[in-house]
Amino acid sequence: MRGQLILIEGLDRSGKSTQSVKLHESIKDSFIVKFPDRSTRIGSIINEYLTNEDFKLPDQSIHLLFSANRWEVIQDMIDKLNNGHTIILDRYIYSGISYSLSKSQLSNTKNEMSDVDWLYSPDKGLPKPDLTLFLSLELDQINSRAEFGEERYEKTEFQKIVKSNFLKILPQEGVKILNVNDKSIEEVQKMIWEIIEQGDYNKLTNNPISYFT
Ligand code: T5A
Secondary structure (H helix, E strand, O other), X not given: OEOOEEEEEEOXXXXXXXXXXXXXXXXXXXXXXEOOOOOOHHHHHHHHHHHOOOOOOOHHHHHHHHHHHHHHHHHHHHHHXXXXXXXXXXXXXXXXXXHHHHHHHHOOOOOHHHOHHHHHHHHOOOEOOOEEEEEEOOHHHHHOOOOOOOOXXXXXXXXXXXXXHHXXXXXXXXXXXXXXXXXXXXXXXXXXXXXXXXXXXXXXXXXXXXXXX
16 A cells, blocks of 8 residues: 655646645645755756846756756655655646746747657656646736746746646646636635545555656
């Protein structure tokens, strides 16, 4: 029996971290893993990139660093799942693909960054979430959230493209898109909990971990 892997995805400031904490509080012995994990050495480069627009890196490099940052912690995640802990992921590979793809579209460039297979390939081999929740929110509501605009990708035009890419690349299976417009933190928490309870995602499972191939 193992714990389940639950992913919360969404645009910047859509409430992922808030809901990850709420879910963690409701599921005994669970852990939150947030990406990017800014506490590692790779994570500190990512943090510098996100917070300092003068820090130049080729788009391909930062894309690969986001993936490397996931690989850094993956064995620990797998061990925790196998030891019966639920893991709540705050962003994962779908963020990696959607944000990078949006950069090529914004600049109207055709290169590796516009190639979904290329963007996806460094994440092949990572464990697949048992459940993915996408918090869907109108852009005007995100704009008004505290601290929106402080980091590199927090621009309305860009987030609009990211949202459409998320909706294109998220798989059909195992994904729930939650419309959280005008919903309070508690209302979103309730929506999420209903899905968790209905699917027994708060309980251990016999299913083996599956991996992105
Ligand atoms: N990125 C990430 C990539 O390009 N590639 C990758 O592979 C990965 C993993 C940083 C950036 O990195 C990019 C995407 C990002 O641009 P991040 O650190 O996850 O990624 O950055 P954010 O998404 O901005 O993280 P935040 O923690 O700031 O946003 P959250 O978690 O979505 O939002 P949260 O919960 O912190 O809430 C934001 C504010 O809204 C309020 C909260 O109280 C808070 O003030 N709030 C609500 N207000 C009203 N109603 C509700 N329902 C609310 N829920 C929350």
